[in-house]
Amino acid sequence: MTYKEDCPYCNFADDPEQHIILENDTCYFLQHDRHQGVLEGSGIIIPKTHRVNTFELTKEEWNDTYELMQQAQEYLKQEYSPDGFTLGWNVGEASNQSILHSHFHIIPRYNDEPYAGKGLRHWIKKPENKRPQHQS
Template sequence: MSGGNCPFCDLSLMDGQEVVLENSLCRFLMMPQEVLKGSGVIVPVAHRETVFDLTPEEWRSTHEILVAAKELLDRKFSPDGYNIGWNSGETGGQHIPHAHLHVIPRFADEPYAGRGIRHWLKSRDNRRPVPEAE
């Protein structure tokens, strides 16, 4: 996927997506969410495939937007906590090959409250198969 058909480069490709905050290098995008209310993603303006492709300036810019996004979400939704995370590569769960930092407000009355990003990853069901002996 190149910048021309990327929904984070061409915002018109994803219905309901809205730029809520931005600086010269990054944007905080939100779209209506039925389950993850208030969640959004921070993306670099330039097309960068993964988090590992960000420049030092984009890292600083991402942090600046993250702090501003937290202030905005705290005012608007008053969450009890947050999950913040990057997925990188298809196996890592990245479905849009443009780096994006998930910002997910969490609430104490959610069914999965208290379960963090690693909850499902560290379950026994996620254990890799044992290679066959040679």
């Protein structure tokens, strides 16, 4: 198993606010205490082996991520009763990947939150996010 000494997700056990909620052979579903106050129940699935981004996951890690995603959905429904979910990976600095260890966000969404109804497509459609014209 590949491990990186300075990676917070390789060393999540060093953070007393980070908790394993679910686990299988290759992945963990984690929740962090500080995220509970914003959108309660938010968590991430990470591979146990250090993978910089999603494109490096093995087929087994993909399958285990799927398995944990299904289990996490059931857990979150029981514990938090969300009205929906936003799911996603960020890959690379341009997409806001700030920790270079692949992590899949599972974000419960609620009808009474300020950004209800604004998922991933909302940000794609923002005219102010259009790239400047490039000259050839």
